[in-house]
Amino acid sequence: MSFSKLLGLFFSWKGQLGRSVYAFTGIALFIVKWNLDRLISFFTYDSFPSPFAYLLPVTDFGSVKELSNEVLLMLAMALPFIYVGIVLTVKRLRSLHWPLLTCVLFFLPFINLLFFFLLCILPKPIASSQEEEGREKKPKYWLDRMIPKGMVTCAVFSAGLSAALGALLVSLSLTTKIGQDYGWGVFVGLPFVMGLVSAVTYGHHTRRKASQCQAVACLSLAFSFLFLLLLAIEGILCLAMAAPIALPLACLGGWVGYMIQNQSSFNPSLALFLATFLLMGFEKKALPKAPLFSVRSEVFVNASPEEIWNNVVTFSELPPAEDWLFDLGIACPTCATIEGTGVGAIRHCNFTTGAFVEPITVWDEPNVLAFDVTAQPPPMKEISPYDIHPPHLDGHLESKRGEFRLERMEDGKTRLIGTTWYKHHMWPASYWKLWSDFLIGRIHQRVLKHVKKLSETD
Template identity: 35%
Template sequence: MQVSESNQKWIAIGVAIGTTSIAIVSLIAFSVNVLQEYGAVLFTLVPLALGVLSTSIYGYFRPRSLKESARISFYTLLLACGILILFNIEGIVCVLMAAPFAAVFVFMGTWIGYKVQKRDKGQVIKFFSFNLLVIPILMVAESECFEREGGEIEVKTSIVINASKETVWDNVVKFPDIPAPTEWIFKTGIAYPTSSEIIGSGKGAVRYCEFTTGSFVEPIEIWDEPNLLQFSVREQPIPLRRMIHEKTNVPGNMYKYFVSNKGQFRLTELGKNEVLLEGTTWYYHKIKPVVYWKIWSEYIIHSIHNRVLTHIKAVSENA
C-alpha cells in the first residue's frame, strides 16, 4: 500500500516528535533520578540530541527545509517539557530557567540534523544510535569524575536605613513576619523567607530563619553588636516547590545542588540615624555549567536579600 506524500509527512512529524520526546525525557530522568546529576551533559548534549534526532527523523523520507526542521524541534521541545512537568520529573520553574540555555543547543542540533538528512538514511540511524548510547555513558562519566564545579560564590546586597544602628541591629537579629511577596520569582515555587528568631545571644546562639519550605538553622559565629552578625548554616530547607504537584517537594537530593555555607549582616554608620546594612551569602551549587546557572542563583539570592533588607528597613524606620 502506497502512502501519500501528505500522510507520509504527518507520519514523519508524529514519529519525529513522539520518538524524540520519549528518548530525551528518558535521558533526563536517567540523569536526574538515577544519577542525581544536573551536569553539563544534561544541559548541552541532551538538547543538542533533541535537535539532531527530531530533525533527522523528520527528514528520513525526504529532506526538509531548515525552517520546517526548526519548527519540529520546537514542538518536540515543548512536548518533552510538558512530559517532564506532568510526570513530576522536573518542576515548571526549573524547566523555565533551563529553557533559554537549552534552546541554543536545540537549534544547533537542528542545524546538524538538517545537514545529516541531506545525505542518506543510514546516517539518520547512526545518529539516533549514537545519541542514545553515548550520552548516558558521558552522563555516568561526568557524575563519577566531576563532583563539583567551581568554588564558593559570594553574593552581597545593601540598603540604606534611616534609623539608629541599635534599632537596625535589633531587627537584624530577629524580625517579625514579612508580608506576602509581590516579586514574580517567589510565585514560581522558589522558597522565600517569612520570619526569623534567635535562641540565646552572643557567639553560640542559634538563629532560625523561616522559609516557605522550612528553616535555615544558623549557629552564630561572630556577634559584634551592633556591627556584625555572622553565622554558618547547619541545616537548610529545600530551595523550591514544584508547581503542578503542589504537595510534592523536589527530591531530597536537591540539597546538594544548592548549598548555603554561611551568611552575615554588616552594619555601617553613615551619619546620625543613617545606617548602611549589607547582607551577604556564601554558597556553591553543583549544577553545571556554573557560568549560566550562576546568573539565576545570584538573581534569586539578591531577591531574597532585598526581601529581608527592605523589611528590616520598614520595621526599623517605623519603630
C-alpha cells in the same frame, strides 16, 4: 606515510579527511596530550590528571582567580593541540560538505565530545544526483515503515520520538544514579542531541528546509518538557529555568541534523543517545568541586546601627509577599528568631518551606552579625499537577554562610549589607549562577526592606 605528508596532515588547511583517519588521529593526539600533562604533573603535583578530567572544563571561568605557572604551562602546551584539532576538523567538515563554520562546536563543552563522535561515524555523503535513485533502491527497513511521510505527522512523530528518548535518559539518570543528574549532559548534551535526532528523523523520507528542521527541534524540546511534567519527574519552575539554555542548543542540534539528513542510509540517532548517556556516566567522574559563590545586597536605612541591630538579629513576621516570584513557589522568608546571644547562639530564619539553622560565628554589635548554615529547607515548592519532590530540591543549592554588615554613614544613615555564600551542584555552574543570584537577591531585598521599615518606624 612520509614526513612531509604527516606535516601536511597536521598543519595544512587543504584537503579532506575520512572518518577512520579523523578518529584514529584524534584519539592518538588525546593520548599524547594526556601523557604530556601527566609528565608535568609528575614534577609539580602529587597526583596525575584522570582521563575523565578532559571531558569537561575544570572550573567555570567566573570562578578563576589566578593561574599557577604549572597551569599556564599546560595551557601553553595545549595550544598546538587545539590548532591541530581545528585543522583536522576543518578537513573532516570539508569531506562531509558541511560549512566550515561548524568547527565552532569544537569549543562547546560536552557538545564537542558528541561532535567528535558524530564526525567519526558519519560516512561519506551521497551525491545529490544519486539521492533520489538511492532512496528508491534502498531496502525498506523497519524505520522506513515506522516513520510517517506526511509533513505534519512526520514532524509530530520525529519530535515525539526524540523527546521520549530524552525524557527516558533523564529519568534513568535521576533514578539509577548511573549518570550525573542535573549536569552538562542533561542541560547541554540532551537538548542538542534531541534537536539533531528529531531533524534527522524528520528528513528521513524527504529533504527538509533548515527552518523546518529547527522548528521540529524546538517541538521535540517542548514535548520532552511535557513528558517530564506529566510523568511527575520535574515541575514547571525547573523546566522554565532550563528552557533558556536548552532552546538554543536544541536549535543548534536541529541545524546539524539538517546537514546530516539524507546523506546516506545511516541514521546516527540511537548511537548519539547511547553516547550521551555514556558521557553522562563519565561526567559523574569528571566534575570538579562545586564553586563557592556569593550574593551581596544592600539598602540605606535612615537610622543608626544601634537602632537597627536588634531588627537584624531577629525580626517579626513579614507581611504577605507582594513579589510575584514568591507566588510561584520560591521559598519566602517569614520571620527570624534566636536562641541565646553572642557567638554560638542559634538563629532560625524561617521560610515558607522550612527554617534555616544558623549558628552565630561573629557577634560584633552593632557592626557585624555572621553565621554558618547547618540546615536548610527546600529552595522552592515545585508547580506540578502532582505532589512531587524532585532531587534538585535536596542539596543541589547549598547555603554555606551569611552575614549582615552595618556601616555608619556621615549623614546619620546606615548602609545595611546582606551577603550569602552558597554552592550549587548543577552544571553549567555559570548558567545556574544567574538564576540562583537572581533568586537569592530577591530574598535579600525582602528581608532588608523589612528591617529598614522596622528600624525607621521604631
